[in-house]
Amino acid sequence: MRPTSSATNAVASDESRDLESRPDGTMTEESTEQRRSRRSFVFFGALAAASLLPRSARAQQARTKPRKPVPPPSMTDASIPPGENVAAFAEWDLTGVSRLVRRVTMGVTPGDMAKANQLGWQGYLNSQLNYTRIDDSAVENFVAQKWPLVNQVSDTLFSADSNQVESQLQEATLYRSSFSTRQLYHRMVEFWTDHFNQDITKVGYLLVADQRDVIRKNALGKFPDLLKASAHSASMMAYLDQNTSDGRPNHAPNQNYAREIMELHTLGVDGGYTQDDVAELSRVLTGWTITGRGIFTFNPTIHDTGSKTVLGTTIAGQTGAAGINEGEQVLDMLVKHPSTATFIATKMLKWLLDPNPSDTQIATVASVYKASGGDIKAMIRVILNDAWLPAAPMKFKRPYHFMTAALRSTKPTVASLASMNTQLAILGHQSYTWQTPDGFPDRIEYWSGNIMPRWSLASTLSNLNSTSTLAIDTTAYRAGSPAAAIDLIDQNFFAGEMPAVTRTGLLSYAGTATLTDAKVRELIALAISSNAFQWY
Amino acid sequence: MDELHDADCGCQEYNDLSRRQFLGTAVGMSAMAVFPDWLPKIVMSKNYASNRDIIVSVFMRGGADGLSLVVPFADANYYSSRPTIAIPRPDDTSVAAAARGTNLDNFFMLSPAMAGLFPAFQATDLLIVHGAGQLYVSRSHFDAQRYMEVGKPVDQTLVSGWLGRHLASIPPLKPGAPLRALGVASGLQKTLVPPPVITSGMYDTNTLPIADPTNFSIGGASATQTARINFLKGDYAGADEPVHGEALAATATIDLLKSVSFSTYKPQNAAVYPNSSFGRAMRSVAALITQDVGIEAAQVDLGGWDTHSGQDPNAGSMFRTMQDFANTLAAFYADIVATRTNVTLVAFSEFGRNVRENGSNGTDHGRASALFAMGKGIAGGRVITKNWQPLVRQNLEAGQDLKVTIDYKDVLSEIVQNRLGNPNLSFVFPAWTPTMLGVTR
Numbered sequence: 001m002r003p004t005s006s007a008t009n010a011v012a013s014d015e016s017r018d019l020e021s022r023p024d025g026t027m028t029e030e031s032t033e034q035r036r037s038r039r040s041f042v043f044f045g046a047l048a049a050a051s052l053l054p055r056s057a058r059a060q061q062a063r064t065k066p067r068k069p070v071p072p073p074s075m076t077d078a079s080i081p082p083g084e085n086v087a088a089f090a091e092w093d094l095t096g097v098s099r100l101v102r103r104v105t106m107g108v109t110p111g112d113m114a115k116a117n118q119l120g121w122q123g124y125l126n127s128q129l130n131y132t133r134i135d136d137s138a139v140e141n142f143v144a145q146k147w148p149l150v151n152q153v154s155d156t157l158f159s160a161d162s163n164q165v166e167s168q169l170q171e172a173t174l175y176r177s178s179f180s181t182r183q184l185y186h187r188m189v190e191f192w193t194d195h196f197n198q199d200i201t202k203v204g205y206l207l208v209a210d211q212r213d214v215i216r217k218n219a220l221g222k223f224p225d226l227l228k229a230s231a232h233s234a235s236m237m238a239y240l241d242q243n244t245s246d247g248r249p250n251h252a253p254n255q256n257y258a259r260e261i262m263e264l265h266t267l268g269v270d271g272g273y274t275q276d277d278v279a280e281l282s283r284v285l286t287g288w289t290i291t292g293r294g295i296f297t298f299n300p301t302i303h304d305t306g307s308k309t310v311l312g313t314t315i316a317g318q319t320g321a322a323g324i325n326e327g328e329q330v331l332d333m334l335v336k337h338p339s340t341a342t343f344i345a346t347k348m349l350k351w352l353l354d355p356n357p358s359d360t361q362i363a364t365v366a367s368v369y370k371a372s373g374g375d376i377k378a379m380i381r382v383i384l385n386d387a388w389l390p391a392a393p394m395k396f397k398r399p400y401h402f403m404t405a406a407l408r409s410t411k412p413t414v415a416s417l418a419s420m421n422t423q424l425a426i427l428g429h430q431s432y433t434w435q436t437p438d439g440f441p442d443r444i445e446y447w448s449g450n451i452m453p454r455w456s457l458a459s460t461l462s463n464l465n466s467t468s469t470l471a472i473d474t475t476a477y478r479a480g481s482p483a484a485a486i487d488l489i490d491q492n493f494f495a496g497e498m499p500a501v502t503r504t505g506l507l508s509y510a511g512t513a514t515l516t517d518a519k520v521r522e523l524i525a526l527a528i529s530s531n532a533f534q535w536y
Numbered sequence: 537m538d539e540l541h542d543a544d545c546g547c548q549e550y551n552d553l554s555r556r557q558f559l560g561t562a563v564g565m566s567a568m569a570v571f572p573d574w575l576p577k578i579v580m581s582k583n584y585a586s587n588r589d590i591i592v593s594v595f596m597r598g599g600a601d602g603l604s605l606v607v608p609f610a611d612a613n614y615y616s617s618r619p620t621i622a623i624p625r626p627d628d629t630s631v632a633a634a635a636r637g638t639n640l641d642n643f644f645m646l647s648p649a650m651a652g653l654f655p656a657f658q659a660t661d662l663l664i665v666h667g668a669g670q671l672y673v674s675r676s677h678f679d680a681q682r683y684m685e686v687g688k689p690v691d692q693t694l695v696s697g698w699l700g701r702h703l704a705s706i707p708p709l710k711p712g713a714p715l716r717a718l719g720v721a722s723g724l725q726k727t728l729v730p731p732p733v734i735t736s737g738m739y740d741t742n743t744l745p746i747a748d749p750t751n752f753s754i755g756g757a758s759a760t761q762t763a764r765i766n767f768l769k770g771d772y773a774g775a776d777e778p779v780h781g782e783a784l785a786a787t788a789t790i791d792l793l794k795s796v797s798f799s800t801y802k803p804q805n806a807a808v809y810p811n812s813s814f815g816r817a818m819r820s821v822a823a824l825i826t827q828d829v830g831i832e833a834a835q836v837d838l839g840g841w842d843t844h845s846g847q848d849p850n851a852g853s854m855f856r857t858m859q860d861f862a863n864t865l866a867a868f869y870a871d872i873v874a875t876r877t878n879v880t881l882v883a884f885s886e887f888g889r890n891v892r893e894n895g896s897n898g899t900d901h902g903r904a905s906a907l908f909a910m911g912k913g914i915a916g917g918r919v920i921t922k923n924w925q926p927l928v929r930q931n932l933e934a935g936q937d938l939k940v941t942i943d944y945k946d947v948l949s950e951i952v953q954n955r956l957g958n959p960n961l962s963f964v965f966p967a968w969t970p971t972m973l974g975v976t977r
Contacts, residue, residue: 081695082732082777244845244896251895256844259675259901269676275934278675396779399722428722428747435839436598438678445695446723449745449782452752452790453722455768459755501774505767522760526767531775531783 083444084355085393089532091497094390097121098495102536103352103384104128105183106190107405108495112183121386128184129377131220139180142414147172150208154234154294157205165205170431171417173211174424177400178407179414188219188376190400191351193431194439196230196265198239200432206235206294207432223344223374224335227265231331234294240437247286247304258282260437262334268346271339273311280308284315284326298324311337341369345379351442352383354392361388394535396444399427401536402454406461406528409493412470419469423460427453448534458528462521474520482510485520493527502530588709588957589913590825592818592834592868592881593699593727595685596861598841599677600885602905603927603938604849605650605858606664606919610643613927617892621847621899623647635850640664644919647849649858652866653908660917661873661910663975665947667921668907669887669940673933675901677842680886685726687945687965697727698964699833702952703741704731705960713830714788717743720817720836727835732777742785743833749820750798752790765790796827803871814838815864822872825879838864841885845896865910873910880911880955884944890936891927903937907944913955915977946971 088094097116101108104125116124127134144151147168149160157165177186192215200207210233218226230236237243237257245254258281262273287303290296303323308315313333315326334340345365349357365379372378397405403424424430428450434440441447464470477485486506490498506523515523527533608614609625624631626639637645638654644666646654656662672689674680683689687698696704699717708716719725723745730741746752754761765787772783801823809815809822814836821834840857847854865883872879888905910916922941925931933939949970952958961970 079693081729083779086776241844241896241898244898246895248895252892252900254844254894254896254898255900256842263676263678269679275675426722426747436677436842441723445726445729445778448779449719449724449743449786450722450747451779451783452744452754452786453747455786456753456755463756502771505770509763509767518757522756522764525756526764526771529764529768530771531779534779 080356081443081445083396083448086535088394089497089499089535091499093497095386097124098497099389100124100384100386101495103389104187105408106177106186106401107408108536109408109411110491110495113495125184125381125384128182129220129380131182131185134182136180136182139176142179143172143175146175150212152208154205154209155292157208158293160205162204165208166200166432167418167421169200169208169211170421170424173431174400174404174407174417174421175414178404184380185220187352188380189216191348192219192226194434194442195347196226196236197434197437197439198235198432199435201435203235203238206233206238209233209294210235218376220376220380222372223340223369223376224332226376227261227335228328228331230265231261231288231327232296234290234296237288237290237296242285243289245282245286245289246302247283248302251302253279253282253286253304255279255282257288258285264437266334266343267337267339268343271337271343277310280310280315281330283308284310284330287323288327335374338366338370341366341374344374345369348376348379349383352380353388355395355443396448397534397536398440398442398447399429399450399454400424400431400440402534403427403429403457405533405536406458409528410461410472410524411492412461412464412472413467414470415467416469419464420461423453423457427457451534454534455525455529458525462525462528472521472524474517474524477520477523478515478517482512482515483507485515485523486510489523489527493524493533499530499532502527502532505530587878588832589878589880589911589951589955590709590832590834591699591702591951591956592821592836592879594865594881594883594908595681595725595727595835595837596841596883596885596905597677597681597837597839598843598885599680599887599889599901600841600905601843601847601849601854601899601902602666602668602885602888603891604647604847604854606640606666606906607637607645607647608643608666608924608927609637609639609645611926614891617927619893620897621849621893623849641919646862647855647858649849649855650862652859652862653869656866656869656873656910657917659874661869661912661914663909663914663916664919665907665909665921665942665944665973665975666919667904667924667938667941668884668944668947669904669942670945671940671943673903675887675903677886677901682726684884684886684944687948688967691966694966695729696731697725697729698948699727699835700730700741700743701964702956702958702960703728703743703833704734704738705963706956706958707739708742708830709832710828710830713742713832714785714792715742715744715829715831717741717833717835718749718821718824718831719743719745720747720749720821720834721745722747725835725837728833730778740781742781744782744785744789746789746793749793749796749824752793754790792829796823796829798823801826803867804875805870807867807869807871809867809871810860810863812860812864814860815867818864818868822868825872825876843889843898844894844900845898847893847898865908869910873912877912880909880913880951882910882948882951883908888938891932891938892936903933904940905938907942907947909947909951909975911955913977914951915974920973920975942973943968946973947975950975 100121101112101116105112119127149157149165149168150172180186198207214229214233218229240257240260241254242257247253255278259278263269267273283304287299289299300320300323305317305319307317310330311333315329318325342362346357346362349361349365365382368379368382429440462472464472477488486503490496506526509526510523604623607623615622624636626637626645628636635648637647638651639645653662670684672683685697686694688694703717717728719728728743734740756764769787772780775783798820803822809819817836824831838861843854846852849855884907885905887901887903889899889902893899929935945965945968949961949965950972952964953961954976
């Protein structure tokens, strides 16, 4: 990390003076340790005292200078980690629709901006929320022709090549995210995919149906429907070992799904459940399993028919096919639980608005959850309002978002996305490969250090001009002067709000001579690699 | 503390002096006169940077079943608790010899998949701490991992990791090293996250996540690479942290990693790293350590320990995970640990698993597990425990789990202080008063 103070080596210089001034020339190792410890105590003690200072106010205005003041040093760190409260670039129109377009899309393009300027803030948001009215047939036809397995049922997928199933699902998802006009919908598909994360190497072909019939079906629907669909998904049963749970006497039920449905899917880890609740819910859920080739079923013969207590509510044991009703009863309890409203509201706020939403924002969105029965659209309407968003900090694109944005801005002719899918693996964000049920992180701290693969991808992508993979046409950029090319890059990659430092750098790199194809590709790579392109 | 570490001052001036002393020695004895004679005598190795340990930290993510890694075979309750997934005793002649555990101390044994670690144990360079974990109770993977990596439970205001704070509170092993530490991962592990602000008295941690150090390149035409990197340096000069520091570290690391010949790297003692992602990661770390580019910490992860079903530590899923773990560490031992005096490795998991198996031939989230520490400065060849009791229900936490009797922070604190030469324990592990267990020599 870069020093934020010129006095970084204060300990060192102090110590060196100290050592030279010793009169007797003798010093045991022990005393070295003691002296150093004392000095460290002084320095770190000062830091601890400084931590009592109030935390820096949230940056809510355009920066007038590139760097924010250094916050007070703190022994206990800051409550907002670095990078999670970065004010928008001075060039960004804070109250303009471009802020909304950046949050709604997987990468802002001139087409998105034209639409938003035409419809205005609320009109554009509404049009994206009412996604079924947006004609997406061109994208779906392309997907159906290119990656046909994603439209198949589990019975067919069972006998398909598993590598094909995996790559077709990943590439179809990347294509949809990048080129569908239903951009907000796909942002939420990505969000719920992480919320109900599953590792494709564990569940294989089962995930195709989960993605289609659980996530994509309900991404902008109602949360209770989404949760219940997930709880009836063969893929989820397999991923969290529910299909191996056995409630018969002398069989200890498997607790994996029972824990994660509360910790990760509904209440949150601090949502008020205990280890006993996990154990009891695991008994309730015995019998929820898979039959045949990826069909969810309830198997009464392995259901624990005794009475249980979950979250303080007695669940009467039921026999036969009615045994499934115990689990349905708990699902209803979970979606109506106030902790779920808060947990889902907080997570959606973090995704769409601010990594550190305020208590007021959380309470407001949670109340919308409660009032609307968990209506996802209603919550988004409140989250992306034209008062909160202009005041929100920027967010750092995750690698998948970075990839889709690069594809949207470069507008390649697509013959195959296999190479881009491989690049996503290098970036650490290939769809459906996060092993654990918490999903890919959405924290800048996790992603920002892995910058070299982004720069490398920028080079790789911008140099593609192949009829078998991707082809980027540079003709338009070479039609005028280098300055005109930079202006076009501004429009295509930065919504016309390219920061001055990037413009200056690109102009300098471009030079004054007529641009060659190779030079244009380098300029595009640098634009994608630039700091401003990493944020939204 | 051993001879090497007696002299460890851990301060930059000291290292600078040491280097000058080394150079001085090379050019002639007269040069020695310029150094004060209080300067402790240190054993000079090939370069000055080797007088304090490099730390390699392995996180076994998912909750590794310590009772399968290092089995208390002498406790019959282990066998009665695990009718289908127990591992045969060292003296169980009803199974083939290869299927039996390796006796460590007549109470614990290494499972067969872990046999690769026995040479390190025999050489007293591998220490096993059993009943280890964090005293704070969490059976959530994500809370438990976060709290362990941060080094303090529950405190949501502490966002840095213990290794990040270690690096921030001690000068670089190699002054000016562009890359002091790396996480072999696509994202920075919490363990390595530095303090939010590097203030006076702290040091830049120069840490990056690098999933594949063998392929760290900006791509594009080599003729324009310098110009493009210069554009990026300018473009990111005004970026906010952590992006700014990481982007600049990335530009400075390109040449560094290019200078390391990973592909031709020949491990010592003919060690063979498994061709797994963990094996390849550790091989890369070994190459970086060997070529001495200033790396002083590495965080490597190994997942696959969340064995809720079909655990099968004898031949199945957990067998393979353990074998990957043990054979990789065995190769790292032969290649690096056994051949140097300045590398310490630790490996641990966020929690262990239930003592009794579940109905899926697996085990659910539990509490204590086994922790591993390896190095020439580690007092190994032992399995240490505290108040270990028979695995009967009344001795178990919540009636189901091996109790955490040794907090991992005690082990790490001692290593940070004695092997990494960092006395700032209250900064590395805030609000923790360590009990030194004698894990270092």
